[in-house]
Amino acid sequence: MKLSVSTWNINSVRLRIDQVRRFLQEQRPDILCLQETKCPDDKFPLKELQACGYPFVVHMGQKGYNGVAILSRYPFSQTSIMEMCGRADARHITVTLTQAKAASGLVIHNFYVPAGGDIPDPELNEKFRHKLQFMEELRGWGGRAKPTATPAILVGDLNVAPLEHDVWSHKQLLDVVSHTPIETAALEELRQEGGWADAMRHIRPEPEKIYSWWSYRSPDWAAANKGRRLDHIWLSQNLAGTIRSVEVTRETRGWERPSDHAPVTAVLEL
Incomplete structure (x- = not known):
């Protein structure tokens, strides 16, 4: 079976509900993971999204910032949430698929990593310090994505462009938050030690430039095209051979009242 999974930092699901519906109608992914929904749970547009053909929805949000959600065509039996850095910041949610043929038992993690502010110095910038602490806790967690583990997908706005060709100018952005050496090293250590495969770069390696923000x-x-690849889809090693395509739906950035992020979609052959 083919399984398509999309990730999108929507930058307010209520403000951009029309964009979400349009994307679902045009692209029809099996699963859509949203970040930065900026919506408390009692205000989440559940019925509107279910009406698009996604009856199975789980969300965790708070007013004005953060927030994550997963929309699925397939049912899921388990959900879980991790609180990172001792904060209930609505930055993670997980589901385990059921009744999805070859995808049954597949675990999907949806993360929204802190942006980190503007100053890349943890001594001067508490937001940057929080980001590094968050990533260190993720590294300790690891995701249990080893070859013998349960098949898993990790997606989200990880707020780091790790590779040279994930940004429009490697040299000019080395001291800019999201591409500093301390961040890129931390993300790569997390990915490698957890046993994750970077789906996009697995089939579209450097030096191809790829941006999602x-x-x-x-x-x-x-015209300027000064982008960064901040949005990622990672696969456990036992899924790496199933990847068939990964695409950025760049045109959404040009829609009316767009998010500054574009959706990233991976198609797997399970």
């Missing part, structure tokens, strides 16, 4: 500050984001 373009700043709102750019007056003409498309």
Whole structure:
């Protein structure tokens, strides 16, 4: 069976509900993981999203910031949430699929890693210190993605562009939060020690430049194309051979009132 999984930092699910519906109608992924829903649980647009053909939804949110959700065509039997750094920040949610043929038992982790502010110094910037602590806790968790473990997918806005060609200018962004050496090393250590395969780079290796985020500050984001690959899909090693495609739906960045992130979708052959 083919399984398509999308991840998208939507930057307010209520503000951009029309964009989410349009993406679901046009792309029809089996599973959509959202980050930065910025929505308390009692305000989440559950019925509107279920009406798009996704009856199985789990979400965790808070007013004004953070928030994660998973929409699925397939039922899931288990859900769990991790609180990182001693904070109930609505940055993680997990489901285990059931009744999905070859995908039954597959675990999907959805993460929203802290952005880290503007100053890449943990002594001067508490937000950056929090980001590094969050990533260190993730490294300790690891995800149990070893070859003999349960098949798993980790997706989300990880807020790090780890490789040279994941940013528009490696040299100019070395001291910019999201591409500093301390962040890129931390993310790669997390990925490698956890046994995760970077789905995008598994089939589209460097030096191809790939971006999923373009700043709102750019007056003409498309022409400038000064992007970063902040949104990721990782696979446990026992799924690495199933990857068939990974694409960024770049055109969503040009929709009316867009998120600054574009969806990333992986298609697996299970």
